[in-house]
Amino acid sequence: MTTLDQTTKNALSVGWPSWRRSLWYHWAFYSKTWRASVISTFLFPILYLTSMGLGVGHLVDKHTGLVQGQTYLHFVAPGLLAITAMQLAAGETMWPILGALKWVRTYHAAATTPLKPEDIVTGKLGWVSIRLFTTGAVYVVIISFFGALSSWWSIALPFVGVLTGLAFGAPLMAFSSRMESDVPFTTIYRFIIVPMFLFSATFYPLHEYPGALRPLVQFMPLYHGVALARSFAFGDVPVLATMGHVAVLASLSVIGVVQARKSMRKRLVS
């Protein structure tokens, strides 16, 4: 009987958010399956920086000179961090969410425990944030190995990664938890993720775009992540613009979290 009482008492867990159990679950799952993601975490930054930073960079530096006062490697590295954050968060919040709801149905299993649907969302996004942060930190370390760190502000880059990732991950989680099939995900990749990857002033500065297209570029969420990462990497942090970028990304994250909690409740509990 004492164990039962203990279990019931634990469901209360005064002083601790109940979603920590969902977070723990993701950590434990990751600790058993981490090998699959280790390549994307460590190798991709190296590959990206080698190919874009050193390869393309060599060409650019030779023919164009500095980009925004930086070598091309310096210029492109923070953008790559933002791109990676977007891709990581999107990858974690599309197929895996649908899988946990429809194919393997592990979220349904979690819903039979003291966890609430909201805890499942918060735990998952909390876990994605941790992954974003560590991947961002790995990026910073690898960028420094490439000798492309120019400011102490770069310490903030992992946080930029978290914010950029959540601006995609949270709304996508809301979207995924309403899905019945994975067909729309391919469309999202083709028409949202890939275009942003290419056209968010990632590989060349905004002023290289034709004037008429610039507002369109600035409309893309990834642009704000790239701009934010770049300003921290260069140590050039204009207050107003930075607040604007943060506001865009934070709004997307907050709206996404609120909607994801709603749709998860609808999906699991009705």
Added chain:
Amino acid sequence: MATPAPLVVASKLTKDFGSFRAVDDIDFTIERGESFGFLGPNGAGKTSTMRMLSGITTPTSGDLTIFGLDPRTQGPFIRARLGLVPQEDTLELELSVLDNLLMFGRYFDLPKAVIKERALELLDFAQLSDRAKDKVDDLSGGMKRRLTIARSLINQPELLILDEPTTGLDPQARHLLWERLYRLKSEGVTLIITTHYMDEAEQLCDRLVVMDHGHIVAHGAPRDLISEHATREVLELRFDTNAVISEDVLRVLAERVEVLPDRVLMYVHDGDATLAKVHKAGLAPQSALVRRSSLEDVFLRLTGRTLVE
């Protein structure tokens, strides 16, 4: 200490999905320590009822208490004290058998050492000890089912809810599961079971309700339901397909006669005596079978023979 109060009390319990009423104004109570069944064809409202009883979904209207708690406000506390075995397995296929148990235990905030100890006991209980390190994906259907049941016991629930626990299993696997469920019951766990299998309901349930179209159409102990809704015996007759049978002749010989495409069922007290009368009346069935009435007869009588898809 066992309390005299019922474990579950439902009154005027109703669940709507949009304009569809899945559960319509049902009443029942479930006592601590009993094994209670929900029978009914597909779409009768069994699963919706199970989901309310597990504190996952909340009723649209009516009252429901589980352990004396209200699922509308105390869902997490209710769920901490019960186990649910859903219709479909929801295991982590990429993880090992043991890891599935260990990780699920953390959802209940149990200390690691306690989880480990219980997990090993449950592996033994589910006869999966030698598969502990294997990936769940590689298990047979029966093993996955046993693991799902083991997982639902990690919090030592007072109430275990099983939604069609043996659907799709072979007879050996079913009997093993039944035996394990008996063991749980003898340890004092209250069981709530939905099933399509009438033999399973007769085997496992102290009391049961039959649901149809969201309503409870009958309730009682399996034996009582049979004596209330069926005769003691059933005489099954098969006739030559070309034979013209006068139903009226048969009707006077039985309490109830059901003419099916392939055979005639006569619900009677004494099957052999009736068969003699059938012969005496000049009818010559190709074959005749006398059997005791079963819960299946009750079920078909109450819910009809029309296929529910």
